[in-house]
Amino acid sequence: MHKILAAAVGISFLPGLALAQSLEDIAKAMGADRITTIEYAGTGDFHALGQSLQPGDRWPLFKMVEYKATINYGGDGAMIQRILVIQGEHPPRGGGRQPVKGKQSRSGAIAGEIGWSPSARPTPARETAPLIHALWTSPHGVIKAALAQKSPIVIKTVDGKEYKTVAFARKGAFSAIGWFDKTNVLRGVDARVANPVYGDMKVTSHYSDYKTVDGIAFPMRIRVIAEGQPLLDLRVSKITPNAPAEIKAPEGLRRPGHRVTMEEAAKGVWFVAGGSHNSVAIDHGDHVTVVEGPLNDGRSMAVIAAVKKTIPGKPIRFVVNSHHHFDHSGGLRGFVNEGATVVTHKINVSFYQQAYRAPRTVDPDLLATSRKTAKFVGIGDKHVMGAGDNALELHLLKGSTHNTGLIIGYMPAHKILIVADAYSGREHLSAPVAEPEHAATNLLENIARLKLDVAKVLPLHGAMMDFAQVRMAGGQAP
Ligand SMILES: [Zn+2]
Incomplete structure (x- = not known):
């Protein structure tokens, strides 16, 4: 409790000092100060955003038989998400390349501002905002982004519980608020992600079932909701802190949509x-x-x-x-x-x-x-x-x-x-x-x-x- 009070008082009188100490406390508690890369893998549910049968209907469900994220927090940041899905809607309902025969890849990658689909013949990503959001709202990405942007900690109370919140953003991609509980563990992120249809699309990420591996705290369950509909429900089974993660955009990638x-x-x-x-x-x-x-x-x-x-x-x-x-x-x-x-x-x-x-x-x-x-x-x-x-x-x-x-x-x-x-x-x-x-x-x-x-x-x-x-x-x- 005294830490929260110190932070609250610090914001009023000594912003720089209090901010540095508190974000460092959070980084230490989560192990963010000890990693530059991380890989995590699991299985779960994937939903195709904007591909519902009709407006208001659910985003169609696909079952993830394989999910692996590799993140490098160095430089402008880079992430590869390798996702293999099988058909989830029986009978098929909505779009998103249904019906899936066997397995289908939903992989994506981002390095700085450049996004692409990692395959034998890489193609440019249609939209980069979702991946930039995924990278910087990953459990340790939130802390890295907040530290880089010197985000002040603001105490907020929800249902009688106090949280430390940090606001951070990436221009043209998203703005977000990360929510940490009083033990300095990240519980969720509220974001607005750039979307051609929704504009500032409301995306909320929930982190739970924390486990500590080599001093690195990581949620074993990650749920993402977009505009009130489930987008991702990942059950993490393996974490590899500081895994090799050299992620570079393929040479000669062009932004899509300009050749007519x-x-x-x-x-x-x-x-x-x-x-x-x-x-x-x-x-x-x-x-x-x-x-x-x-x-x-x-x-x-x-x-x-x-x-x-x-x-x-x-x-x-x-x-x-x-x-x-x-x-x-x-x-x-x-x-x-x-x-x-x-x-x-x-x-x-x-x-x-x-x-x-x-x-x-x-x-x-x-x-x-x-x-x-x-x-x-x-x-x-x-x-x-x-x-x-x-x-x-x-x-x-x-x-x-x-x-x-x-x-x-x-x-x-x-x-x-x-x-x-x-x-x-x-x-x-x-x-x-x-x-x-x-x-x-x-x-x-x-x-x-x-x-x-x-x-x-x-x-x-x-x-x-x-x-x-x-x-x-x-x-x-x-
Ligand atoms: Zn369609």
Whole structure:
């Protein structure tokens, strides 16, 4: 108790001294002063953020059969998270690359500001904030970050219990408060993590079941909650303090989302590709409609610039959102900033409106700065945009287990289908798939129900394809 009082008094009168002593006490109690690297491994639950069946539903569950984190607190910090998951939702429900056949990697790495997926062919991370957050809110990362930032200790009382709290942040990635109990053990971290949809996304980490190994205190259970939904529940089985951890970003990694290619699919209809996610730009006479605003502001700015160059002098008045999964909706705000109205299934409208009202202080995007109000058109089973040869029909895919509000685009005059996730043009098939996935058969059922006459497919992942490819993906003869 006297330590807490000393700290409290110290903040008022001798901030530097009290701060140094108290954070040193915490570092000693947790063993943070004796490690520069750590490795910890375990198993548990992993959830795919932003990939729920519909807004408000849980993040889909995957079972982690292997989790290993390797952290180096030196320099700007570095971390590799190696995660192997198996299917957790039975039957499959939501996105995040379901169903998992066998095991799937969800690994990620960060070194300073550079993030990537560690695999045989490393690819740049779409977002670096989640990994920077994971690194610096790891049990000893909190102390290292607070010490580096000379964070003052503030005493807070919750439910009659006193805690020492420290605030710390990484510009553009997160801001956080670490909570230590009176024995100087870290109990949790409240953070705001930069997210293209949520803005300052609320993420809380809980640390419990502490064990001490070679004088290093470490929680055997780590639970992370994002916007009220479970994200991670890790049961740690092995800790290796000061493990070898030389983590370097691969040479020549580029930030994703800035390469844009324009391919004319029909007169005035452009397939906008070049990255992991595609868009489609349609000339609607006095304005342009863009289907899909994926990823983030960076991608949107690049796509908007390319569309303006290809179809000059016409405003982008509408952006169609195929479904609310964050990799497909993270760039919508960039289009709103450009003056576009968002056309999405009606189940998503209130979700976006609420998310867009949240503060964006950690990594303000263009819309946060311009303060324009987002406008939405919430559609039902069918909606038509434009007229003539470039008329675009939007249809709800009924019975999708990927997303309840998944919509496809259809252009009758060109026999063009625009589709996200239910079909992706990533591989060229030469024969029907023997065991087609539900997403593919469900897409074919919907096309048959709607009597759509499709020749060409513009998938929002992968390459432009003939419809025969979709038939084969769904197990039918080409
Ligand atoms: Zn999806």
